[in-house]
Amino acid sequence: MTSEVLLEAGAPSGAAPPAAITTSGLTKRFRGGQVAVDAIDLDVPRGSVYGFLGPNGSGKTTTIRMLLGLITPTEGTFTMPPLTTVGALVEGPAFYPYLSGEANLLRFDAADPSAPPRTAKARAAEALERVGLAAAAGKRYRAYSLGMRQRLAIAAALLRPRRLLVLDEPTNGLDPQGTREVRALVKDVAAEGTTVFVSSHLLAEVEQMCTHAGIMSAGRLVAQGTIASLSGGRAARIRIDTPDLEAAARVLAALELPDVRVGSDVTAELGGHAPERINAELVVAGVAVRGLSVVRTSLEDVFVGLTGEGFDVDG
Amino acid sequence: MSTADTQTGARRTPGLVPVSETRRSAERAAAPREPSVLSEPEPSGGVVAFWRLLRSELGLTFRRPRNLIMLGVLALVPVIIGIVLKSIGTEDADGGMGALLAATAGNSLMLTFVALSALVPLLMPIAVAVVAGDSIAGEAGTGTLRYLLAAPAGRGRLLAVKYLNAVAFSVAVTAAVAVSALVVGVLLFPVGPVTLLSGTTVSFADGLLRILITVGYVSAGMAALAAVALALSTLTEVSIGAIAATLVLIIVTQVLRAFPQLDWLAPYLLPTHWSGFDGALRDPIGDMSGGLLAFTAYIALFLSTAWARFSGKDISS
Ligand SMILES: Nc1ncnc2c1ncn2[C@@H]1O[C@H](COP(=O)(O)OP(=O)(O)OP(=O)(O)O)[C@@H](O)[C@H]1O
Numbered sequence: 166m167t168s169e170v171l172l173e174a175g176a177p178s179g180a181a182p183p184a185a186i187t188t189s190g191l192t193k194r195f196r197g198g199q200v201a202v203d204a205i206d207l208d209v210p211r212g213s214v215y216g217f218l219g220p221n222g223s224g225k226t227t228t229i230r231m232l233l234g235l236i237t238p239t240e241g242t243f244t245m246p247p248l249t250t251v252g253a254l255v256e257g258p259a260f261y262p263y264l265s266g267e268a269n270l271l272r273f274d275a276a277d278p279s280a281p282p283r284t285a286k287a288r289a290a291e292a293l294e295r296v297g298l299a300a301a302a303g304k305r306y307r308a309y310s311l312g313m314r315q316r317l318a319i320a321a322a323l324l325r326p327r328r329l330l331v332l333d334e335p336t337n338g339l340d341p342q343g344t345r346e347v348r349a350l351v352k353d354v355a356a357e358g359t360t361v362f363v364s365s366h367l368l369a370e371v372e373q374m375c376t377h378a379g380i381m382s383a384g385r386l387v388a389q390g391t392i393a394s395l396s397g398g399r400a401a402r403i404r405i406d407t408p409d410l411e412a413a414a415r416v417l418a419a420l421e422l423p424d425v426r427v428g429s430d431v432t433a434e435l436g437g438h439a440p441e442r443i444n445a446e447l448v449v450a451g452v453a454v455r456g457l458s459v460v461r462t463s464l465e466d467v468f469v470g471l472t473g474e475g476f477d478v479d480g
Numbered sequence: 481m482s483t484a485d486t487q488t489g490a491r492r493t494p495g496l497v498p499v500s501e502t503r504r505s506a507e508r509a510a511a512p513r514e515p516s517v518l519s520e521p522e523p524s525g526g527v528v529a530f531w532r533l534l535r536s537e538l539g540l541t542f543r544r545p546r547n548l549i550m551l552g553v554l555a556l557v558p559v560i561i562g563i564v565l566k567s568i569g570t571e572d573a574d575g576g577m578g579a580l581l582a583a584t585a586g587n588s589l590m591l592t593f594v595a596l597s598a599l600v601p602l603l604m605p606i607a608v609a610v611v612a613g614d615s616i617a618g619e620a621g622t623g624t625l626r627y628l629l630a631a632p633a634g635r636g637r638l639l640a641v642k643y644l645n646a647v648a649f650s651v652a653v654t655a656a657v658a659v660s661a662l663v664v665g666v667l668l669f670p671v672g673p674v675t676l677l678s679g680t681t682v683s684f685a686d687g688l689l690r691i692l693i694t695v696g697y698v699s700a701g702m703a704a705l706a707a708v709a710l711a712l713s714t715l716t717e718v719s720i721g722a723i724a725a726t727l728v729l730i731i732v733t734q735v736l737r738a739f740p741q742l743d744w745l746a747p748y749l750l751p752t753h754w755s756g757f758d759g760a761l762r763d764p765i766g767d768m769s770g771g772l773l774a775f776t777a778y779i780a781l782f783l784s785t786a787w788a789r790f791s792g793k794d795i796s797s
């Protein structure tokens with residue numbers, strides 16, 4: 166480990182860090198012939214927070230189940246850190262209803278052959294504290310609310326220091342407070358050096374939380390890369406809020422901004438122009454500028470562009 | 481106590497120290513790193529970890545109200561039998577009762593054999609089937625199986641722990657009946673030398689030893705049933721399904737045994753051998769090896785089936 170650490174630290178910046186998860190042609194065909202995951206090549210860099218995106222039924226959970234060894238891939242291979250160093254939340258919480266939150270954590274800790282038994286209680290208490298469940302530690306799981314259950318599942322994933330956290334929709338059922346806390350938690354964990362692989366529907370959340378993302382659609386991995394490279398692929402636009410629509414459009418056209426569009430406001434591709442320069446030109450031309458903003462492509466635009474607008478699930 | 485606490489505190493964050501010591505903050509920002517506690521040698525050995533998981537499993541089983549109620553009900557049956565025998569036994573002692581029943585009125589130890597004869601054909605198997613049939617299917621149904629396997633419990637380890645737990649419960653079921661019957665017997669009936677089925681009389685201590693042999697034999701028979709139920713439990717995510725299937729098997733075999741035409745089949749049926757414990761009531765002790773061989777064969781066959789099924793199963797609950 167020491168030599169590995171030195172090697173990493175000494176590596177020239179910009180060199181691709183070693184991957185935490187790689188898959189090659191990973192495929193799952195369920196009985197009945199449905200291909201839930203179709204030859205995906207994931208590349209999750211070590212130390213990254215990787216958002217695993219995709220509409221309902223696109224194969225996210227199926228992929229996670231394969232990575233955790235719960236189901237056997239039909240084809241393909243993958244590399245993962247050993248499961249004793251992986252914390253996981255798969256398809257929602259599942260616990261023993263008649264046990265307390267703490268007893269539940271101890272039960273799963275007992276199942277981990279490499280967990281030191283002597284520190285189990287302290288680690289359980291720490292994990293509960295971390296997800297804000299310290300006060301409910303002795304309460305039976307049966308009496309937990311939806312959000313408390315989700316928090317307990319996250320606590321179980323945090324029972325030990327992990328090399329990799331796999332979180333399948335961790336903010337499901339959480340209140341806004343809880344959602345923020347999970348985001349902060351993911352940041353903390355990532356700062357400790359843990360790679361986080363998190364599936365989510367909440368694009369804004371992924372955009373805030375993740376360094377990398379992969380987008381699934383109908384079992385295929387249709388895009389993958391850093392958040393910047395994914396959402397930066399498309400040009401930013403300038404939007405001008407003004408009653409003098411025609412005049413504003415003429416100014417933008419005169420500045421040779423591409424793709425000028427007039428609707429309830431005026432927009433155009435920003436290109437390399439400075440927004441403040443455009444504002445000055447507009448004012449000089451006597452356009453009453455009420456508002457001016459630069460709209461960058463959000464991950465959502467990329468997502469919808471790649472997976473379609475339709476509401477139907479991939480099935 | 482305080483020593484243990486200090487160790488706990490010291491052990492909680494050992495990995496974080498080397499990380500901050502071996503890296504400057506600039507390096508930390510530049511390269512991804514992982515909590516180096518992970519590079520420590522495995523903190524607990526295989527046997528210790530196995531025992532810990534088994535203890536956790538036993539804790540779940542023997543604290544669960546459902547299982548305690550089953551044990552309590554089974555322990556209550558000898559009490560009822562004892563009271564009934566006591567009240568009718570004196571006036572009807574030689575009025576057509578079976579040899580065993582008659583013997584009970586004369587000696588306290590015999591109640592144990594009477595109680596086991598009454599409970600072994602169905603009630604004790606039901607209790608064992610509930611625990612063993614629920615073992616994998618129940619975890620699959622609630623979804624805890626996926627978290628146990630991701631922990632990672634290991635499929636072989638988990639199956640072994642589940643089976644040993646079911647064996648422990650089989651022993652507990654048998655012991656609950658035997659101990660309850662022993663206590664009630666000593667309280668209600670004369671304590672002294674025991675007259676066996678073969679007519680010979682042995683000392684009270686010898687009688688106790690024979691009860692111990694009986695408990696061992698019946699436990700083995702129940703453990704064989706537990707293997708069947710465990711195998712069925714790997715086939716479904718609905719524990720009631722595995723439990724019901726086991727019970728149907730028991731009842732069907734008990735019915736088959738009632739047909740004289742099917743006598744050739746009897747040696748291959750598990751329930752046939754359950755009642756073989758009466759060998760312990762003869763002098764010299766009757767041959768129980770046929771039964772024990774059948775139990776071993778059942779355990780080997782059905783544990784292999786369970787492993788074949790569970791080792792490669794897709795866990796999609
Ligand atoms: N055990 C199974 N047997 C057959 N088909 C399955 C099974 N599990 C999942 N599928 C199918 O595989 C596809 C992918 O499912 P999966 O659960 O991986 O989607 P997902 O991306 O996690 O969706 P969501 O966002 O709704 O959680 C779905 O069409 C689903 O119906």
Ligand SMILES: [Mg+2]
Pocket residue numbers: 225226227256333
């Ligand atoms: Mg899912």
